[in-house]
Amino acid sequence: xxxxxxxxxxxxxxxxxxxxxxxxxxxxxxxxxxxxxxxxxxxxxxxxxxxxxxxxxxxxxxxxxxxxxxxxxxxxxxxxxxxxxxxxxxxxxxxxxxxxxxxxxxxxxxxxxxxxxxxxxxxxxxxxxxxxxxxxxxxxxxxxxxxxxxxxxxxxxxxxxxxxxxx
Amino acid sequence: xxxxxxxxxxxxxxxxxxxxxxxxxxxxxxxxxxxxxxxxxxxxxxxxxxxxxxxxxxxxxxxxxxxxxxxxxxxxxxxxxxxxxxxxxxxxxxxxxxxxxxxxxxxxxxxxxxxxxxxxxxxxxxxxxxxxxxxxxxxxxxxxxxxxxxxxxxxxxxxxxxxxxxx
Amino acid sequence: xxxxxxxxxxxxxxxxxxxxxxxxxxxxxxxxxxxxxxxxxxxxxxxxxxxxxxxxxxxxxxxxxxxxxxxxxxxxxxxxxxxxxxxxxxxxxxxxxxxxxxxxxxxxxxxxxxxxxxxxxxxxxxxxxxxxxxxxxxxxxxxxxxxxxxxxxxxxxxxxxxxxxxx
Numbered sequence: 001x002x003x004x005x006x007x008x009x010x011x012x013x014x015x016x017x018x019x020x021x022x023x024x025x026x027x028x029x030x031x032x033x034x035x036x037x038x039x040x041x042x043x044x045x046x047x048x049x050x051x052x053x054x055x056x057x058x059x060x061x062x063x064x065x066x067x068x069x070x071x072x073x074x075x076x077x078x079x080x081x082x083x084x085x086x087x088x089x090x091x092x093x094x095x096x097x098x099x100x101x102x103x104x105x106x107x108x109x110x111x112x113x114x115x116x117x118x119x120x121x122x123x124x125x126x127x128x129x130x131x132x133x134x135x136x137x138x139x140x141x142x143x144x145x146x147x148x149x150x151x152x153x154x155x156x157x158x159x160x161x162x163x164x165x166x167x
Numbered sequence: 168x169x170x171x172x173x174x175x176x177x178x179x180x181x182x183x184x185x186x187x188x189x190x191x192x193x194x195x196x197x198x199x200x201x202x203x204x205x206x207x208x209x210x211x212x213x214x215x216x217x218x219x220x221x222x223x224x225x226x227x228x229x230x231x232x233x234x235x236x237x238x239x240x241x242x243x244x245x246x247x248x249x250x251x252x253x254x255x256x257x258x259x260x261x262x263x264x265x266x267x268x269x270x271x272x273x274x275x276x277x278x279x280x281x282x283x284x285x286x287x288x289x290x291x292x293x294x295x296x297x298x299x300x301x302x303x304x305x306x307x308x309x310x311x312x313x314x315x316x317x318x319x320x321x322x323x324x325x326x327x328x329x330x331x332x333x334x
Numbered sequence: 335x336x337x338x339x340x341x342x343x344x345x346x347x348x349x350x351x352x353x354x355x356x357x358x359x360x361x362x363x364x365x366x367x368x369x370x371x372x373x374x375x376x377x378x379x380x381x382x383x384x385x386x387x388x389x390x391x392x393x394x395x396x397x398x399x400x401x402x403x404x405x406x407x408x409x410x411x412x413x414x415x416x417x418x419x420x421x422x423x424x425x426x427x428x429x430x431x432x433x434x435x436x437x438x439x440x441x442x443x444x445x446x447x448x449x450x451x452x453x454x455x456x457x458x459x460x461x462x463x464x465x466x467x468x469x470x471x472x473x474x475x476x477x478x479x480x481x482x483x484x485x486x487x488x489x490x491x492x493x494x495x496x497x498x499x500x501x
Binding site: 012122125129160 | 172174294316
Binding site for chain 3: 120123124138139145167
């Protein structure tokens with residue numbers, strides 16, 4: 001079993017790299033999507049990601065209940081979780097306890113039998129946001145990445161489409 | 168021939184590192200500037216960059232027509248393109264087709280005979296911007312960096328003035 | 335003597351890594367805090383950082399006069415400066431000359447006898463801020479990181495809690 005965390009900026013090629021990693025593993029891959037098609041822009045992004053994948057993939061949407069999605073899909077092929085920051089956004093709007101959800105995710109990760117590749121976004125390399133909710137989100141995303149990074153076997157930073165292994 | 172992409176955050180030392188790389192190559196270097204002096208702040212930035220360079224450099228401004236600037240200056244010394252994100256900004260305001268321009272640039276890069284060092288800015292490591300144009304720009308900059316990174320022989324991330332080779 | 339610069343995004347695990355580095359050095363560590371508890375959010379952050387440290391640490395607040403804090407605490411155990419970007423923020427509000435203060439800091443760093451670990455934040459990987467003061471701050475933070483990086487024996491980028499040595 002292995003846990004791989006892929007991080008990077010927006011449009012850095014994180015998802016593409018994550019898909020390549022999953023496709024190189026044995027077994028039918030499962031795509032665990034946290035995105036919700038709430039507006040046209042998100043619909044277009046989701047469609048662009050789907051267009052790149054094909055029938056080889058199983059699909060498993062999990063905008064909120066990521067832990068049960070992992071447990072349900074465990075034991076067969078590798079899973080791709082894309083992405084943790086959208087999952088956090090969904091949790092924030094659903095007023096869930098972000099710290100408790102992060103802990104439950106890490107506990108679920110370490111009990112998985114099939115491999116998991118998780119994508120996250122670096123969101124904390126800018127000026128401190130003036131918006132309090134944005135600061136909360138940024139803090140939660142940073143903490144989650146640290147916690148998943150701590151249980152991961154491998155952490156990869158993707159810049160300009162190039163993967164750089166940092167753990 | 169070689170294509171080197173230098174990326175990093177604002178004031179990370181990208182331009183300085185790029186200049187050092189170009190000056191270490193044989194031949195008279197050409198500086199292909201995409202910046203336009205539209206306001207006092209830009210004028211000051213351009214002047215600061217110019218003050219660091221000297222008579223060794225040839226200058227070739229290219230706020231929009233980067234492809235022809237590359238083709239015209241090819242065959243002699245190395246070229247420094249500083250920077251791709253300002254070029255994208257200019258294209259966006261001129262209402263050019265960003266995807267088509269990016270493709271044309273990559274096609275031009277691979278046919279060059281003299282070396283080229285290109286500077287770009289990482290702009291996607293923050294909170295998702297509320298402004299739609301900013302999101303478009305950020306997406307375009309990320310995609311362009313991926314595309315140029317794919318044809319580059321070398322990709323370097325500069326942090327705190329320190330270059331880190333990632334390809 | 336050694337100077338170590340630890341950089342990274344918000345909530346990346348920079349401070350934790352910096353504390354581990356300092357605790358691994360001989361002598362009683364001194365924590366040189368630049369943070370000021372001006373509002374509840376800052377008070378909570380400071381309390382969270384303090385809760386992680388214990389009686390092993392000496393404390394030395396230095397919201398503005400970092401150079402004298404370094405000189406006064408020199409000659410015994412290692413020092414942790416957390417962090418340079420808050421120090422810059424304080425200098426900016428106190429209307430000090432940021433370039434002169436940065437030069438004085440670098441001059442002070444190279445004359446220190448006891449080791450120093452400095453934490454800074456990457457703030458320049460996002461879209462150009464619309465706010466002029468934010469742009470000034472971002473430029474000053476980038477330049478300071480470059481200058482400290484130049485005199486540092488080691489520069490480390492922390493991503494998702496994982497340290498990556500870049501110098």
